[in-house]
Amino acid sequence: MASAAETAPRWSRRRFSWRRLGRGSVPYALVAPVVIVMGAILGYPLYSLVRIALDRYGLTELIQHKGVYIGLKNFGTVLHDSVFWHTLLRTIVFAGANVGLTMVIGTFIALLLVRISTWVRLLVTSGLVLVWSMPPVVAVQVWNWMINSENGVLNYILTEIHVGNYFQHNWMETPLSQLGMVTTLIVWGALPFVVITVYAALSQVPRELVEAAEIDGARSWRVFLDVTVPVITPVLLILTSLSILWDFGVFTQAYLLIGQPHITTGNYLMGIYLFEQGYVNANFGLGAAISILMLVIVAAMSVVYVRRMIRIGDVT
């Protein structure tokens, strides 16, 4: 018959030791500074955001430094606002178009990089890095200069090469053309990251697999679909997920390129809707509620990205 001491779990027989406890808590202590700093940097603003979202917090309350608790009323106001739903739909379509164009053009340029000479590749890569390094505000100025209706380069060139009469053509006349111009700017700015990352992924495609497929008689399109794509799929998925997150929350380029005097409910994107309601109209409670709703939407969209990252982590 086994004694009680023998049947008890192994850990219970270990003597308590301050030394062991100290050694066991070292990893936690090491990670603690990061947790504390991240908690302060992310946690406190998030807590403030939730608190303000539950308050009526306008100009009067800002001046008094004290909101008036109204529960979930701000969320109700946003969810019953038809502008919110129209803006959400417009932003989804906008982000979809931007991500699609970025990924297709980016992958195409990356494939091109594989086939060109080293010098040309160096030139193209340098150009891409220059685009990447340009701050969005500067890029908007460059775009404004190019599409300006009075003296824009684009109108001048299109007229000169007889594409049509683009003399003093206004490229920002309708909401569709405004968002179209913003799309060209966003895609242009997003391409370098996608091209360079996809190019790096392409360099991981085993040469012998491609050669084997070619020996078996596969055409280049077949080789691309059956050999190259499966290898670079994880990278494409991560890039697509990241692009969706970035393009859904676009603000700077859209707000500056369209310009405040032309921002209306007809061309709102989610970032602009949040800024107009929260900051411009000084309705900070409502702005905080919109922020939280955006956070939830973005978090839901990031599930794919996070799952993919975890899977990559498991493999390595």
Place this chain on the structure above:
Amino acid sequence: MKLRVVVTAVIAVALGVVAATASASGNHRQSNKLTVWLQVDAQTGWPDVVAAANQQFQQQNPGWTVSVQYQNWGDHLQKFDATIAGNDTPDVIEMGNTEMTAYMASGAFADLTSDKAQFPNSDHWLGGLAKSGAYQGKIYGVPYYAGSRVVTYRTDLFKKAGITKPPTSISQFVADLQKVGTMEKKVKGFTPMYMAGTDWYSALDWVFDYGGTIATTHAHKWVGALDSAKSIAGLTAYKNFFDAVSSKRAATLDEANPAPYTVFSQGLAGAILGPAWFSCCTGTKYKAVTGQFVMPSHIAGKPIPGFLGGSDLAVPGESGNKAQAIQWIADFTGTTNEQSLQAKGNIPNATNLLGNTVNARAAAQSWFVPQAKHWVDIENGNILRTMLSQILTGKLTVKQAASTASANIAYTLNQS
């Protein structure tokens, strides 16, 4: 031992974060320093007036320094809100006269009623400006300067077209402009009168000229009035004027991009409508042939009512230097400084300083926006610009666009 080091490091980091956060939220105002926020117009147009006021203030207050920080119209309110949240407001702030009400109603500014006598010419302040700086019988804003809107035109072209006198009615003006347009039709991109279609500061002149208005109050509620018969008559007249003499391409443009004086300086406009200071920037080529007159009404012999733009100076309630702020405003709006502003094409803040300039004559007939807490939301929401672009592009009829705008205005102004 190692654990103790790690724990100490953690505590140090935490304390550092707390200290950094605490220092960021405190008001670390340097003593004997007055912070003034003015708009960039002062920086480009009258830096000498600002310097004179600073010098006078420093002579009266030895040991004090003045930090003048220039702001842009587009984002200065958001920046001001941020300073309120951070307990770090400036001591003096310039506010557009249409922006004042929201902040006065919210209690952002110090009550200056008992200090009125300290401000030069305060018994003769311009009525329109003084009204924009007062709320519920108390004074929160000191009139700074005003600006009316006049026609800036090419004297050489008008002369060449045989026009020797400024028009006395809109119909005569249209006929004059059409003569100029016909004469210059070979100049690519030329328009007799360049008007940014969505420039509501100019467009609503027609509404008021026909007896219309933006909104009225009834039983303590705001009622949109742009869909009234008189307002619709005014908006229709504006559309007719625009279609007759302006460029279609400008129907959806705003007055900032491109600035009307830029189009003028490129030789592509016979006339433009806007603030009197537009004459500053018509370009060296056309400087000598730039003239101005008061925009006529549709009724012969009368001027059209123009938007009286302007600025007030206010002292944020959280300023710890109220006495010095008042002193600086008094210096800045002194008689000599106001006369300097007048010499640069502005309207001074008091009637006793008014002259017989084209600017002052235009100011005789003026209109102003409804004094409502949420008026600024109408501006920010671009409700009027949207209406004008819908009318001028023909997307909606005048009545449809005006009715939609009117309903939006009533909804926005009646928000709690």
